[in-house]
Amino acid sequence: MCNAYKEIRFAGWLVALGLATFHAVALAQVSAGSGAFPVRPLKLVVGASPGGNVDITARITARRLAELAGQPVVVDNRPGAGGAVAFNSVRQAAGDPYTLLMVPTGFTTGVALNPNAGYDPVKDFTPLSTVSYFSYALAVGAQSPLATLRDLLAAAKARPGTIAYGTGGIGSGQHLIAELLSSAGGVQLVHVPYKGGTAPMTSLISGQIPLVVEIESMLAPQARAGKIRVLAITGPNRSPLLPDVPTVSEAGVRDFVVQGWLGVVGPRGIAPEAVKKLNAALRQTVTDVEVVAAIEKGGAVARASSPEEFLSLIDSDTRRWSKVVRDAKIQIR
Template identity: 40%
Template sequence: MRKMICALGASLCLFAAPVHAADYPTQPIKLVVPFAPGGSVDTVSRIVGQELTKELGQSIVVENRAGAGGNIGFEAVAAAAPDGYTLLMASSPLAVNVSLYKKLGYDPVKSFAPISLVALQPNVLVVNPELPVKSVAELIAYAKANPGKLNFGSSGLGASQHLAGELFKRRTGVDMVHVAYRGGGPAMTDLVAGRIQLMFETIPSAMPYISSGQLRPLAVTVDKRSAQLPDVPTMAEAGVTDFVARGWLGMAAPAGTPQPIIDKLNAAVVKALAEPAVAKRLTELGLVVQGTSPAEFASFLDSEIASFHTLITEAHITLN
C-alpha cells in the first residue's frame, strides 16, 4: 500500500509541475542584486524589473545583497528554492570570482539556470590630459619609454577596470602599475587630480569628466564604437587587436527551476528589452542591449569564465 501511495504521489507531482509553470507567477518575484543600491547593476535591475512587472503581472521586488565582490548575493540565489520566485541579476563577477577566490559557496555554472543576457557594458580608456598622449599608439610608446612609471586605477583587485588594464598590458607589452581603490569614485578622483594617469572605466562614469575636458578618451574597449562617444575609436581601430574588455549583465534563476518557467521568464525579458523606452534608457546608460536564449547566455557565460581564468592565471591575481 505504501508503495502504491508513493507511486501515486510521484505521478501527481509529475502532472503538477507543468500546471504550476503554466500558472506562474502567482506572487511577487524577488530579483537579487549582488551589489549596493545606486550602481549600474542596481539601476538596470530596476529599469528591467519595472517592465517585467507589466509583462508578468506580478511585482518584481529588487533586493540588494551586497558584499564579497558579489558572492553574498550569488550564494543567496544559489541556495534559494528553484520555483521562479527568486531570480538573480548576474554580472561579470559571476564569471570572474571562480578564478579569484579559492572557495565559493556556489558554482557559477552548476548553481544557476541562465534566463537571458541583458546587456553589455563597454569601458573607455581615459587618461589625465596632462599625460602627453592623444592616441593609444602614443600611450603605448610613452609607456614603453617609461616602464613602470604609469599607474592605472581600478575600483578594486579583480574589478573589471583592473582586468582590462592587465589585458592591455598583455596585448601591448607595456609595464604599468595597478593601483586598487575601494570603489570607482576614489579612483576617478585621483585620475582627475593626476595622482594616477589612466583608467578603463565604464562610459557613464567617465562621461561627465570627458565632457568637461577633465579626462581624455583614447578608445572604447569593444568591437563597435559607442553611441555616446562616436568619435572615439575602438581598441582594434586604435591598433590593439584581440582586445575586448567589458562588463555584462544577465538574468538567471537557481538551478533546477522548471524549464517552462525559465522559458516564460526568457520570453518576458526579451520582450521587455525590446520595448523602445527600456532600450532607450539602457542605451543612454552606455549599455548595449542584448536579449538572448537561455542556451546562448549559458554559452556566453562559459566563454567568459574561460577567458577570465586565462587572464587571471597569467596575471597571478588572487584574493584569498
C-alpha cells in the same frame, strides 16, 4: 529516555521539513510546466546595495517584467562578499522558477578571485537572458603627451613598469581589463588600486596618476568638459557617448573586445517551460521602448539573448577571467 524521545522528535521534524521543501519545489515545477506559471510573486535578488547601477537596472527590469508576467516582481537586495551572498542564496533555491537573480560580469570574475566563493556560475544556475552591455575605456589627463593608444603602448614598451594606472580596486573589472590589455599589448603597466568611488578620476585630473581604466559612461562627461582625454573604448564598436574615440581594436590591439554586462539567471533545475516563459518575458522587457531608454540613459545598451547564448557568454567569460587572474597572479588580500 527523555533525550532519546527528543532526538526522535527532532529527527521526525527534519524529515518533515525535508519533505515539505521537496513538495514545495515540486509544486513550483509542476505549476511552471502546467501553463499557469507564474501564479504568485517572483523575487529578483540583487547582490548590491540599493542605488547602484546593478540595482537600478534590476528595478527597471522588474517593473516591466511584472507588467508582462501579471505578478509582482520584488527586488531583494543582498549585498556582501562581492555578490557571493546573493549568488549563493539563489544557488540554494534549486528548481524554484520564482527566485531569480540579476548578475553582473562580477558573477564570472568572483570565482576566479575567490576559489571559496561557494558557487559555480556555469553549473549552479539557469541562464535566462542578458539585459544590458556596456564598455570600458582608457583615459589620460588632458595635458598628457600620450595622444593615442599606440603612444601609450610605445611608451610602456620603452619604459617597462613605469606607467601606472588607477582603478577602483584589486580584482575590479577595470583591473582585470587592464591586465588583459597589458598582456595583449605586450606591455607592463603598474596597478594603483583605490578604494572605489571617484578617487581614480580625481587623481587623473590632478595629474597624480597618468592613466585610468573606467566604464565609458563615467569618463564621457569629463572628456566632453576637456578635463581628460579618452584614448580607446574596449567594446566592439565606437560609442555614441564618445563617437570620435576609436575602439581598442581600431587603435592598435587587434581583436581586443571586452564588455561588461548584466543579465538574469535562475537556480539550476528550473522546468524547461518556465525557462521558455521567462526568456520570452525578458526579451519583451529588454526591447520595451521605455526600458531601452532608461538603460541607455545609464550609459549601457539594452540587449536580450537566448538562454543558450547567455550560457555561452557566462562560460567564456568565466574561462577568460580565470586565465587573467592566474596569469597576472592577482590576489585579494
